[in-house]
Amino acid sequence: xxxxxxxxxxxxxxxxxxxxxxxxxxxxxxxxxxxxxxxxxxxxxxxxxxxxxxxxxxxxxxxxxxxxxxxxxxxxxxxxxxxxxxxxxxxxxxxxxxxxx
Amino acid sequence: xxxxxxxxxxxxxxxxxxxxxxxxxxxxxxxxxxxxxxxxxxxxxxxxxxxxxxxxxxxxxxxxxxxxxxxxxxxxxxxxxxxxxxxxxxxxxxxxxxxxxxxxxxxxxxxxxxxxxxxxxxxxxxxxxxxxxxxxxxxxxxxxxxxxxxxxxxxxxxxxxxxxxxxxxxxxxxxxxxxxxxxxxxxxxxxxxxxxxxxxxxxxxxxxxxxxxxxxxxxxxxxxxxxxxxxxxxxxxxxxxxxxxxxxxxxxxxxxxxxxxxxxxxxxxxxxxxxxxxxxxxxxxxxxxxxxxxxxxxxxxxxxxxxxxxxxxxxxxxxxxxxxxxxxxxxxxxxxxxxxxxxxxxxxxxxxxxxxxxxxxxxxxxxxxxxxxxxxxxxxxxxxxxxxxxxxxxxxxxxxxxxxxxxxxxxxxxxxxxxxxxxxxxxxxxxxxxxxxxxxxxxxxxxxxxxxxxxxxxxxxxxxxxxxxxxxxxxxxxxxxxxxxxxxxxxxxxxxxxxxxxxxxxxxxxxxxxxxxxxxxxxxxxxxxxxxxxxxxxxxxxxxxxxxx
Amino acid sequence: xxxxxxxxxxxxxxxxxxxxxxxxxxxxxxxxxxxxxxxxxxxxxxxxxxxxxxxxxxxxxxxxxxxxxxxxxxxxxxxxxxxxxxxxxxxxxxxxxxxxxxxxxxxxxxxxxxxxxxxxxxxxxxxxxxxxxxxxxxxxxxxxxxxxxxxxxxxxxxxxxxxxx
Numbered sequence: 001x002x003x004x005x006x007x008x009x010x011x012x013x014x015x016x017x018x019x020x021x022x023x024x025x026x027x028x029x030x031x032x033x034x035x036x037x038x039x040x041x042x043x044x045x046x047x048x049x050x051x052x053x054x055x056x057x058x059x060x061x062x063x064x065x066x067x068x069x070x071x072x073x074x075x076x077x078x079x080x081x082x083x084x085x086x087x088x089x090x091x092x093x094x095x096x097x098x099x100x101x
Numbered sequence: 102x103x104x105x106x107x108x109x110x111x112x113x114x115x116x117x118x119x120x121x122x123x124x125x126x127x128x129x130x131x132x133x134x135x136x137x138x139x140x141x142x143x144x145x146x147x148x149x150x151x152x153x154x155x156x157x158x159x160x161x162x163x164x165x166x167x168x169x170x171x172x173x174x175x176x177x178x179x180x181x182x183x184x185x186x187x188x189x190x191x192x193x194x195x196x197x198x199x200x201x202x203x204x205x206x207x208x209x210x211x212x213x214x215x216x217x218x219x220x221x222x223x224x225x226x227x228x229x230x231x232x233x234x235x236x237x238x239x240x241x242x243x244x245x246x247x248x249x250x251x252x253x254x255x256x257x258x259x260x261x262x263x264x265x266x267x268x269x270x271x272x273x274x275x276x277x278x279x280x281x282x283x284x285x286x287x288x289x290x291x292x293x294x295x296x297x298x299x300x301x302x303x304x305x306x307x308x309x310x311x312x313x314x315x316x317x318x319x320x321x322x323x324x325x326x327x328x329x330x331x332x333x334x335x336x337x338x339x340x341x342x343x344x345x346x347x348x349x350x351x352x353x354x355x356x357x358x359x360x361x362x363x364x365x366x367x368x369x370x371x372x373x374x375x376x377x378x379x380x381x382x383x384x385x386x387x388x389x390x391x392x393x394x395x396x397x398x399x400x401x402x403x404x405x406x407x408x409x410x411x412x413x414x415x416x417x418x419x420x421x422x423x424x425x426x427x428x429x430x431x432x433x434x435x436x437x438x439x440x441x442x443x444x445x446x447x448x449x450x451x452x453x454x455x456x457x458x459x460x461x462x463x464x465x466x467x468x469x470x471x472x473x474x475x476x477x478x479x480x481x482x483x484x485x486x487x488x489x490x491x492x493x494x495x496x497x498x499x500x501x502x503x504x505x506x507x508x509x510x511x512x513x514x515x516x517x518x519x520x521x522x523x524x525x526x527x528x529x530x531x532x533x534x535x536x537x538x539x540x541x542x543x544x545x546x547x548x549x550x551x552x553x554x555x556x557x558x559x560x561x562x563x564x565x566x567x568x569x570x571x572x573x574x575x576x577x578x579x580x581x582x583x584x585x586x587x588x589x590x591x592x593x594x595x596x597x598x599x600x601x602x603x604x605x606x607x608x609x610x611x612x613x614x615x616x617x618x619x620x621x622x623x624x625x626x627x628x629x630x631x632x633x634x635x636x637x638x639x640x641x642x643x644x645x646x647x648x649x650x
Numbered sequence: 651x652x653x654x655x656x657x658x659x660x661x662x663x664x665x666x667x668x669x670x671x672x673x674x675x676x677x678x679x680x681x682x683x684x685x686x687x688x689x690x691x692x693x694x695x696x697x698x699x700x701x702x703x704x705x706x707x708x709x710x711x712x713x714x715x716x717x718x719x720x721x722x723x724x725x726x727x728x729x730x731x732x733x734x735x736x737x738x739x740x741x742x743x744x745x746x747x748x749x750x751x752x753x754x755x756x757x758x759x760x761x762x763x764x765x766x767x768x769x770x771x772x773x774x775x776x777x778x779x780x781x782x783x784x785x786x787x788x789x790x791x792x793x794x795x796x797x798x799x800x801x802x803x804x805x806x807x808x809x810x811x812x813x814x815x
Contacts, residue, residue, distance in 0.1 A: 010128065011198035012152035050130030056148060075519060079150050083520035085531045086448045087183055093152040093196055108806045112794040119791045131783060139731060140761055252796045258768035259740050259799060262733025339737045379798055386807060
């Protein structure tokens with residue numbers, strides 16, 4: 001299965017396409033579709049007046065395990081759940097944005 | 102330290118205003134991402150895995166206490182309280198918001214800093230020896246030339262859209278501490294028979310997919326002709342460098358496809374046809390720039406060396422730090438201190454805001470306000486009186502900055518890798534951490550050793566130049582590491598050789614341990630790793646790692 | 651539309667002939683580099699102004715001897731990231747002394763206008779965004795320059811040396 005991801009234009013936070021023009025920093029809110037619907041989802045995510053809220057918009061593979069959406073690739077798991085080491089291990093940009101506001 | 106005059110201040114303010122408007126236009130939808138991307142890159146702003154990354158320029162690695170405090174403030178206010186020093190003497194912040202960047206650049210401008218051209222297909226940071234001005238083996242301070250090149254290269258209208266990035270390094274010491282030969286264009290300061298200062302010019306170095314060492318194209322360019330010669334070389338590159346293939350667009354590819362002789366001919370012809378007087382560097386101008394780098398007023402009074410020796414005798418940990426981290430200074434009674442940013446188990450090259458503030462304080466108290474960044478991702482305090490060393494070390498140690506491992510096996514050069522970087526194919530930081538933890542207790546036995554780790558073929562960790570180099574690649578979704586041996590960055594620069602199939606992540610530490618074990622078993626006397634390797638070749642290492650053939 | 655160095659916008663008054671189009675007697679026309687190389691004589695025996703369109707890998711050295719014959723030379727940026735025409739422009743102006751109109755065409759965007767101007771371009775083919783977004787402002791974004799180029803603006807080294815006297 002696949003979903004659409006990107007980075008939010010104004011702050012670079014990892015975001016997921018949730019349909020109807022919405023982008024969420026929570027992977028749980030992502031629209032997960034069967035492979036044959038993926039291209040259509042991508043096209044939908046790229047619609048809208050300039051500037052689109054997200055950049056680097058692309059399809060990635062993901063699965064649903066025990067109710068949770070999980071990306072297949074290590075790279076996308078790191079984007080979803082934060083660096084695996086260092087002072088910001090498991091931290092996501094979106095968390096700090098919320099904490100600061 | 103170079104101080105901005107009215108021109109420099111005005112320029113950097115105009116640049117901030119220009120960038121602020123570019124961001125406004127992007128957020129208003131007047132610029133597409135394709136149009137905006139090169140513009141933000143020309144101000145050092147990348148989009149990476151988690152957020153934007155800002156690469157702040159630290160021209161030829163020179164910092165002072167004011168700049169360090171401002172960097173600390175910026176990491177607190179706009180990032181997550183820490184930064185990462187890079188192999189090109191710059192600072193990276195990994196949690197940046199686009200909408201904050203105009204204000205960040207304005208704050209940097211207030212302390213004579215910027216992020217101009219730290220990315221993009223133009224001139225990047227011109228780097229030099231972190232011991233410039235204080236090393237005994239120096240012909241003449243290279244920093245004025247780095248500053249002259251920096252200014253000339255800033256928003257150069259003819260060379261802002263080169264086929265690819267362009268990195269320049271300058272060195273003027275017997276020992277090359279600036280890795281000159283891995284640069285697109287390298288300059289060794291030389292004196293001719295008349296004693297006049299000039300430069301040996303080398304072109305075509307670079308790592309990545311096709312690593313090459315730079316080759317000499319002109320043994321001596323007179324100082325006056327430095328900029329005109331650079332213009333000629335850049336014009337040849339701008340006109341003839343490949344633009345059809347991203348992986349073949351550096352100048353090293355052009356030099357190799359034409360051959361050094363033909364390339365040199367082209368540059369020479371271009372140089373002779375050009376108006377060399379238009380960019381000639383008069384002695385008076387060089388002196389004016391050089392006046393910013395006059396040595397500080399050293400305290401030349403006798404110093405208490407006996408006290409230093411007592412401290413060494415009584416404190417083993419301090420003795421170790423003195424041995425590995427402290428280097429001789431031109432001026433008697435003084436020392437050059439390298440502060441390790443490689444605490445075992447931490448991210449190599451990272452520095453917290455608190456640590457930056459401490460280094461600023463120590464620089465102010467003990468080093469005439471000066472600090473530098475070394476390309477090995479460590480910091481340098483260049484002018485410390487010997488009597489101050491023990492007190493300095495204690496304060497550094499309390500802040501996690503006291504690791505005595507400069508040039509040792511745990512002084513690993515490591516890029517951010519897949520934990521941060523959008524280009525990466527594998528993680529690098531956890532690998533470095535595991536190796537450092539394992540090798541820490543064997544450090545004194547091993548002696549001088551450098552391991553360099555890159556998380557992708559772009560080689561920001563300079564793995565090709567490591568005694569042992571590791572390149573992380575993705576093999577069917579699994580992280581594996583290709584091992585190279587025998588690289589070197591300095592005077593005996595060499596590109597490492599791949600010694601066999603890539604090794605799984607879980608096996609890397611054991612592999613490193615095995616390879617270093619071969620070295621310590623086979624070395625004769627005080628042989629360094631490159632010396633042993635040159636003597637015995639790859640066979641014993643391959644056999645130990647992969648078994649007999 | 652053509653933007654000129656003084657910031658004014660106008661319709662292009664030149665005709666840009668395809669290689670097979672007949673040469674009109676008196677209009678201002680440009681021809682391609684290929685056509686010019688083949689048909690020298692015919693091109694110059696006419697009343698109208700003549701211009702030349704160079705691809706961005708054409709050596710300026712080749713046209714240097716004949717620059718006096720052209721009122722317009724058009725250089726090309728296939729993508730704005732392809733910077734070869736900056737070198738062509740600077741050579742045409744500073745080395746070969748071209749005095750006519752030097753025009754940038756192709757992927758010409760607001761944020762490169764000042765670089766182009768400094769390399770010797772004095773006109774620019776632009777789209778309607780140039781009007782809406784007042785691209786002419788780009789020419790004034792900087793008044794400090796760290797290097798000499800093909801324009802007459804003094805650069806910092808010259809200014810500092812003057813100040814030091």
